[in-house]
Amino acid sequence: MSEMTNSEFKLLGFIRQKDKNHFVVRVKTQLGNVNSEQLAALSDVARKYGRGYLTFTNRLNIDIPWIMQENLDAARQALEEAGLKVGGTGPTVRPIVACKGTICHNGLVDTQGLGEMLDMRFFGRKLPAKFKIGIAGCQNDCAKAEINDVGFVGQRSSKTRGESGYAAYFGGTFGRDHREGRRAGELLSSDEAVALTERVIEYMERNARPKERLGMLIDRVGWDVFLDAIGLTP
Ligand code: SF4
Incomplete structure (x- = not known):
């Protein structure tokens, strides 16, 4: 993962921040809906790997900023265990x-x-x-x-x-x-x-x-x- 380009990271749902040391993890929601267990998982990931907050995109998805590269896989795994998908970027059909x-x-x-x-x-x-x-x-x-x-x-x-x-x-x-x-x-x-x-x-x-x-x-x-x-x- 260390030799991947920014575009390759982005395709996985990891968007490099302008400080170059951190990533935003893009989380797809189901049409803007997240259940209470998923909210708890999002909160845990933001607190454990980020800076304790997240933001909503204008297409009703969720960004968790300030994740270090070495924590990207762990963050994704925790989110997937809650039924959330990381990604929704690149030349694809985007989240509806x-x-x-x-x-x-x-x-x-x-x-x-x-x-x-x-x-x-x-x-x-x-x-x-x-x-x-x-x-x-x-x-x-x-x-x-x-x-x-x-x-x-x-x-x-x-x-x-x-x-x-x-x-x-x-x-x-x-x-x-x-x-x-x-x-x-x-x-x-x-x-x-x-x-x-x-x-x-x-x-x-x-x-x-x-x-x-x-x-x-x-x-x-x-x-x-x-x-x-x-x-x-x-
Ligand atoms: S477009 Fe707005 S006002 Fe119309 S049905 Fe949807 S939420 Fe309601």
Whole structure:
């Protein structure tokens, strides 16, 4: 481990701090949820190997800073024994972000249910570039789903009164290249959203260049070509 590069460490979920002597351990949560046993394990690791505190990322994961390299394996083992995963970085399908639409009084869809389906099926899959998925239960978009590579937002159909489903957005990013995803297709059920995500991920695998995010790929091939390839009507 001592001869690994920063990128190799990062792929394992260990992010070198700017002082170069310590690492942040990135812990994936299940859609932002951690149970009481996991909270205790996180607290123990932060106290034993770090400086007794942790921070939350804007994608609902957890960072434990100030871990020395010689303690990385022990910290990871303690977290894994509590059912937590270390990682969620690099050119992969990143941890899914889903709002609390399942219990929120504004929620039109089961955001946590869809998030679990997507997490089980796609989390960690290697791709040419990182790939983020966000799910929001209504147009308030607390999860900022529209600025993910693929975003799903709960909406009511204007055609069939009362029915709700997921509107799909493609190609969003946040950060240096901020852009909102473009909406396409009809409202989807959870199963349809999973199947559509599979087609988009397979399209990324076949067509994206290294580090080319979905929005960049869509720009290169064209919106209509992309939609046709994933089975949606332009
Ligand atoms: S996006 Fe809507 S459903 Fe989700 S937490 Fe926000 S208000 Fe609630």
